[in-house]
Amino acid sequence: MSLLEVTNLRTEIDTRQGTIRPVDGVSFSVEAGQTLGLVGESGCGKTLTGLSILRLLPPGGAITGGSVRLDGEELTGLDEPAMRRLRGSRMAMIFQDPMTSLNPVRTIGSQLREAYRIHVGGSRSAATARATDVLGLVGMPRPRERLHDYPHQLSGGMRQRVMIALGLMCEPKLLIADEPTTALDVSIQAQILTLIDDLKSQLSMGVLLVTHDMGVIAEYADRVAVMYGGRMVEQAGVQELFEAPRHRYTKALLAAMPTLELDRGAELATIPGAPPKLLDLAPQCRFAPRCAFAQDDCRRTDPALTTVAPDSDHLHACFHPATEPAVRTEPSVPRTGADEPRGSETLVQLFDVHKRFGLKAQRPFGPRRAVHAVSGVTLSIAAGETLGIVGESGCGKTTIGRMLVGLERPSSGSVTFDGRDLSAQSPAVRRRRRRDLQMMFQDSAAALDPRMTVAALIEEPLVAQGVGTRRERRDTVRELLDAVGLPPEAAQRYPHEFSGGQRQRIAMARALALRPKVIVADEPVSALDVSVQAQILNLMRSLQDRYGQTYVVISHDLSLLKYLADRIGVMYLGRLVELGPSEQVYGAPRHPYTAGLIKAIPLPSAARTGVGPEKSVGLGGELPSAIDPPSGCHFRTRCPLATDRCAVEAPALTAGEGLHAVACHHPLTTELLTPAR
Template sequence: MLNFSGRELKPHSPHVLETEGVAKPLLSVRNLEVEFRTSRGLVRAVRDVNFDVAPGEIIALVGESGSGKSVSALSVMGLLPKANSEARGSITFDGRNLLSLNEHEMRTIRGRQISMIFQEPMTSLNPVLTIGLQIIEPLQTHLGLTTAQAEARAIELMSLVGIPDPESRLNSYPHQFSGGMRQRVMIAIGLACNPKLIIADEPTTALDVTIQAQILELMRDLTRKLGISLIIITHNLGIVARYADRVFVMYAGRLVEEGNITRIFETPRHPYTMGLLLSVPRLDQGARSRLNAIEGLPPDPSKEIAGCPFADRCPFRIEICSQPPQLEFTDVGTRSACFRSDEIAEGKLKWRSPQGGGEVVSLPKAKTALVELQQLSKSYWVKKGGIFGRIGEVRAVADLDLQIQAGETLGLVGESGCGKTTVGRLLLAIDKPTRGSIRFDGQDIYQLNKADFARYRHDVQVIFQDPYSSLNPRMTVAQMVEEPMIAHRTERSREARQDRVRSLLDQVGLRPEIAERYPHQLSGGQRQRVGIARALALNPRFIVCDEAVSALDVSIQGQVINLLIDLQKQFDLTYLFIAHDLAVVRHISTRVAVMYLGRLMELASRDELYENPLHPYTRLLLDAAPVPDPELERQRPVRVAPGEIPSPLNPPQGCVFSTRCPLASAECKAQVPQPREVRPGHYVACIKV
């Protein structure tokens, strides 16, 4: 029998969950129920959840937003709002039931024995306190260290998590650190009191692939070295495959599948797990095909669910699914809450998306250049060393030459600070370049008269990363989609505009009743679809997608990616797709450009760049990106670029990557390499290639 990955399935006892030889659990959650009292009534966020965590073990909680992952973690930490929530069941940590403890008793455990790394360090760190004070505070509170002892321990912790020059950085503030460095500070705070358990809630969501790899490699090494247990909450299945020992899949507040990481990925026995795995673009797969996205939305947690909570979205549902399934052992030693797990095991049931997932989509053929960037440069002038410091130049984009063909998708990747978003802003004419030109359909956009520039604004639109902050909270969906038509006077009558709004909402897969709702009444995927509908309202020719799917759950992300591919084919659209998820970029792009510190490092067709990367930086990016395949991840070494990106105020001489490049020589540090064509259509800016 073959498994989910097409490999031969090895025999396994169906009677024992794969925890043989594991010590007594450090954390044991039993029959956990969490309810919130809201204006909509009682919301059951977590329903009868059970799991254990052994000492030194790494487990992962996965599932869509609203599945109960973070609420379960906050229950363990005792951080649920007291005014409107109630947790029942038992959470036994090191022999004590945490739900029976009062707030004072919890404070002696929280931070000392159990710590939490939150999703967004910029909002979790106090902006008015120095980094040093924030690391020192738990040391003095829980361990009673003197100021000198606490400072010495803080310096030791900062060195441990890879922060250079820790003595001088103690007095820095959070805004003076990069995203990766702030996350390292959060890890240092989490490790400060030598806890027994760390809960990491989406610890790398906002991080680039290289920083993500550095952070997670560090956390894994520390858990192994110090015997710390780790719970990772994430929707990145590549991270789960690379680092977790066991995985727990949650849906609608319930556990629907659990078990050993290899078994769950190779032989999933629940349709929801199958759907999640098939919704993920894979870095190691080249064919551009439709993803088997999970259509629809999770059930409303304020309403009672009589049967299987996944039944309305499941392609395998039958009459018995109207009854609630139990979490039971499968033939591979995992546990699944599905009546048809045996049929799945026998290969009788294959996941097929109602939207035709798995179908190969042909790449658009090369046409004439629609967008041409020539020697494009953008500099910002900032003060160095505080408000009284001297003026310094930040070169966000430097001498960029790039063409985007009509009808193609150009993927633009690189670490934060490399200039990706600045390129997008320049193309949208939000900023003006310091030097160089942008030509659209043969015309320099900054030489256009008022009427032609208005037409350019009409033809070029944007899909933002965060739809919630980019949509007006005081306008309905219909008003937001209609607004560009009013501004550009494309539809004269109100009736024509309303017809156009209904048509656009239908094209992006939204029901007509959505038109009268406000952004806060929509899910993340629905808000992103509204952003896409708004971008399409003027029938544009070119769309800048700035991290358009990075904030979405795996299943919603798959839906939006399929939608973007369909719309491109239907309307002959051209995309600039800015992202840090290399698997998504490979799936959707025609060609891919790699940037580093404002400069172009490599440019090639999608398959050529991913299969034959030539620049050392591109290789490091691809090596750092995880693949949702535990067997493959266990075999390949993880290589990460050493150090941090240099300050753009003081970039390296010569090649900007020379300070982190494993191949750098004295020549690299003296000469700025220019992109040159080393193969047909394959450009590399490296003197070693």
């Protein structure tokens, strides 16, 4: 008997627009000691499936059919007090954003003790001892001290460890992890997922891993279930699904993922259209409106899950399944101008730039402190190129971007544009120069004024700079909407009426309004599904060919930068530690930090599935504090090659003969390099 058995589960939510069914006839099982990956685009019903199992549905939501059995016990018929006894004891959930799930006004220790005493009982001292043990189990440094900390005092990775500890306080049989690493750096993501994988084996726990990242599925799941439009469309063992996916949606998801092997001169495969709204759906295959292989039968009937072969556990719901193996081939349509050389003229230059942010003293009349966000960065950006900046959170990437566009002034050093020092110019001149320097922010929903129409948002930079007449500005808005692939009627709508990918297109149109020479894109696709990511990346490259844009792309997604950027700069704790052509940086990294980042990338490939030595973390430990960084080389506290020299002498960024630049006393050579993955 399986640990968790979900059979024909149906969940409905009453809304103002009508009743939607985000979970519609879903069936799957999870064994003890097994990880089932639940994958699909946003809005497909993944999270609502997990919440339905726990009976934590939003207002208006209810389970209207089907069965959920945990260790043979039916859960759908239990009353609320009985469900409360189960949640946290026999089953638990790790939510996507720990900062909104943890109580900000209570210490970590009090929240852990509460979970233990509600379900197990016992004294405060026993609960404290258990909390300390579990924090140690999840790899929290100095666990006893952390009991007295508040959530805001911890890093993102440490907060996620606290969320896992909360879930494990009573050793549950089932753990539901809902996008547990979406907002984390690739190194912290690998640590968290490896931790869950190890605990699963130690505790013989079943794990339902909800994610849209096929690379995470390939490395950490034993079996995978693909959801689309509230329904299950494919289920299989991970290796079998990656080697021979049957449903056309699964194949499309895999094709849309940027990988380290992808040809930079080719466009990413995309999935046209958007997922269904799950309201008043017609009786047809829900993927048919977006499927290039749909036939008349797909538009008349919704296919049921069927087995690939009589004795197979590979299920799919497709009338015209794929039969060819999933070989990653590059799209045959080359990107226009992909092979044309980039300009060599230097457009932007940073010289020995430092940026420090002052902090209040910890005690009255105590010494003032400062965050060393950027420390001595020197960098040149050529006209027409795409420079990628990569590194963990807190390394100074975004601060560099904000200084490039004039939103921050360096504490020392200079930022020059077209040969002129931006920081030395008056505020009025800087405002005029800002038309040539624009920024795309990470959260488009927060960056776009919700009270303004799309037309007003795109037109606003033109009005602020006094560019054109009213008619000319309207013409510019129409041209830009067409350039980013939005219909003309979008101009009179508001940002909340669009999907995340469409809002990012609006942000791109707004950034292009003044025809800037440089666009700084800060994590432009980090919160988007892989299919929408592919659309935005293709759009950015096509607009670069059309308008001759220079991009600075800030990201912690190394696969994305490998595909998009001409050159890569790797930052660590305010310093640039490696800089070179993207192919060289990824093919032969010279800094141990870069090699660790690459090793931690989860790859969507059949070759990467399964447990083994390949499933390693790459980087250990936490990023040191930028308030009191380590002496000498900042990376030495996490570096396997560190020596006494690294503690007293900061390495300079230098290029060897025929090699790209690296700031390391012991740069990697061919013999020391981590094998390419």
